[in-house]
Amino acid sequence: MAVSFHVRSNSYPSRQHPQAAHVDEQLTRLRSSETSSSSSICQRLSDLQDLHDSLEKMIRLSVTNQALSQDQIEKLLGGSIKILDLCNLAKDGLSQMKESLKEIQSIVRRKRGNLSAEVKKYLASRKFLKKSFQKVLKSLKTSQNKNNDALAVFGEAEAVTVALFETIFSFMSGSKACGKWSVVSKMMSQSIVTCEAEANEFTRVDLELQSEKSLKVENVQILESCIQDLEEGIESLSKSLIKYRVSVLNI
Template identity: 80%
Template sequence: MAVSSHVRSNSFPSRQHPQAAHVDEQLTRLRSSEAASSSSICQRLSNLQDLHESLETLLRLPVKQQALSQKQIEKLLDGSIMILDLCNIAKDALSQMKEGLMEIQSILRRKRGDLSAEVKKYLASRKFLKKSFQKVLKSLKTGQNNEESLAVFGDAEAITISLFESLFSFMSGSKACAKWSLVSKMMSQNKAICEAEANEFTRMDSEFQSQKSLKVEDVQNLESCIEDIEDGIESLSKSLIKYRVSILNI
């Protein structure tokens, strides 16, 4: 007697496209990184540049283009222009600070000119920029919304905004250490903690306020830090523009 064979159909989940898997890996790496110093911020800017280049490649896949609705495309365009605006705000602020530092360096090298006046001008500019950063940070917190999930694209936008929040906070300086000078004579332990937490910007703010041991090398170090961040933002901007063009081409 013939035995009838019954073929069972197994349903396997569709495999993720290699490019989508690569983007997921990049997102995971960025989520686990912290931006607590200029070097880590620069590294995250570089990683974000790579991420947006990968997203741009992903957007060129027909299957991904077909999956995006008109509303989602518009949200991606809005998000990309907002991040480009953040890039421009950061670049303008860094350029303004660098210009002031160059003037101070010039006076220190020539040992001629009104150093006190130039430092006062730089610190006034820093104070204005800090207020601007706080406004930007406040607008970022109130402006974020999650009405509709955009999967990896939405995650990338959120992580990029998070980086700029870290960047603006980094350039503003630590709030905890800003009031250190009021208690420095009474609590030397607080001084050690704040010096450990301070970054290039806050350390130089303190140096400028005292002006007692101001060195050309210290000013150059801050200028170098600014230039590294500028380069990272410029590279990220270029990747974002390509990414935005790919969205517009859908």
């Protein structure tokens, strides 16, 4: 017997399972929420953790077990692996940046050590990471149109999760408009002020280092806090995904 788990509420008959209705509500909130800042990204990570906890409970329902074919199970497992890989890529990048920032902050505070060398090391690392993030974003855009014919609710959950990681990698890469500096733009203070106003936590520190301004320790601390929050959010989501994956494997 086939069971429908379409995501739109009006697709459900009166016998809709309460757990499916709860997942539907969570997806509706996620579709309507925005991710324009680090705090909104962290909130969305938390919401996605809750969503996958709910999906894990749905997976364990006998009615869901009966509705899933072997091919659909394989697709759910493949989707979970893809998202876990994205989690690991993001965590590795964040960890690398955090360690470099700690060294820079230590040199600034102690006023000892080769700050210029450490800054060059950090910027080189950032350049490499940005290229890596752009490759990931390109691969996500290439694969995002592939159809997932597993139960619709699981397919949409995967889609909104992947979409968030597109936002995360773009956010860590920084604003495209302010990512590179020409000789002219460095000489135009108005351009620098405008760019800084539009910058996120990652770009703001990049700009201070690239433009050879005096690095503000408070901005480094803000970025470190942002990285810590993102790491914790991604780690929590990873744990929920692993639990979800185990339940799929147990079908």
